[in-house]
Structures are given as structure tokens and as C-alpha cells.
Amino acid sequence: xxxxxxxxxxxxxxxxxxxxxxxxxxxxxxxxxxxxxxxxxxxxxxxxxxxxxxxxxxxxxxxxxxxxxxxxxxxxxxxxxxxxxxxxxxxxxxxxxxxxxxxxxxxxxxxxxxxxxxxxxxxxxx
Numbered sequence: 376x377x378x379x380x381x382x383x384x385x386x387x388x389x390x391x392x393x394x395x396x397x398x399x400x401x402x403x404x405x406x407x408x409x410x411x412x413x414x415x416x417x418x419x420x421x422x423x424x425x426x427x428x429x430x431x432x433x434x435x436x437x438x439x440x441x442x443x444x445x446x447x448x449x450x451x452x453x454x455x456x457x458x459x460x461x462x463x464x465x466x467x468x469x470x471x472x473x474x475x476x477x478x479x480x481x482x483x484x485x486x487x488x489x490x491x492x493x494x495x496x497x498x499x500x501x
Contacts, residue, residue, distance in 0.1 A: 376426055379419040387412055388437060392419050394426075396463075398433040400451075404444035413447040417454060424458040431455060431463055436470035436498065437478070449485060456489045465491065473497045 376394045383389035388402030390413075406412040423431075433455060440448065452467065459465035469482030479495065486493035 376423060379415060381415065390416050392416065392423070394423070396428045396431045398431060399436070400433070400448065401436045403439040404437055404448070405439060405441040406444065409441075409443040409447045413444075413451065416451055417447075420451065420454050420458065424462070428463045430466065431459065432466040432468070434468040434470060435482075438472070438500070440481070445481065449488065452485060452489050452491075456491045467491060467493045468496055469493045470496045470498045472500045474500075 378394055379390060379392040381387070381390040383402035386403065387406045388400050388404045390400050392398045400416075433452070435448065437448075455465055455467075467486070469485065471478035471482055473479075482493055482495050
């Protein structure tokens with residue numbers, strides 16, 4: 376299976392989904408069309424789940440995320456959770472700036488919505 380690598384821009388995060396199960400979304404996310412931007416990631420997850428991975432680790436580190444992007448990132452996390460049940464171990468890491476209370480609260484809310492633990496990691500920005 377091919378890796379999925381999408382370079383970050385001012386409005387979109389970098390997405391790096393490696394076929395060894397290490398996935399990351401990093402940057403800012405306020406694309407005008409979040410659904411179209413994240414569609415390749417959703418498709419990649421569907422295909423990757425068919426390869427019977429033993430473990431997937433996703434790290435999310437978003438400096439800013441708008442409402443439409445939040446909805447689709449949540450959809451990605453739900454899909455990973457859904458596909459993992461009885462199939463593979465899922466590790467989720469949410470990195471946030473300790474000075475950004477909204478980012479922490481979003482990560483905390485996500486773990487409650489998807490009913491899966493999320494490791495909350497404080498990362499001080501320069």
C-alpha cells in the first residue's frame with residue numbers, strides 16, 4: 376500500500392499516513408472545502424484497514440482548526456475507531472499548546488465523542 380503524504384499550506388495541515396501504521400495530521404486546518412481536502416485521508420483509511428494492520432497510531436497537532444475541519448477530523452477519528460474494533464490496536468495522540476485552552480478542550484471532547492482514549496500531550500510552541 377502506498378503512503379499518503381500531503382504537504383501543509385497556510386490553510387491546510389500536512390497529512391502523513393505511512394503504511395506501517397504511523398499517521399499524523401499537523402498544522403492549521405481552515406480549508407475552504409474541508410471535505411474535499413480530507414477525502415484522500417478517508418479513502419486511505421478505508422483501504423489501509425483492508426490490509427489487516429496490527430496497530431495504528433495517529434498523532435494530531437493542529438495549531439488552528441475551524442468548524443468544518445473539526446467535523447471532518449472527527450469523522451476520520453470515528454472511522455479509525457470503527458475499523459479498529461476487534462481488528463487492530465488504535466493509539467490516538469492529541470498534541471496541544473498549554474496556552475491554548477480551546478485545543479485541549481477539543482481533544483478532550485473528541486475522546487468523549489468517539490469513546491476511545493486519547494493521549495493528551497502538552498507541547499509548548501515557540
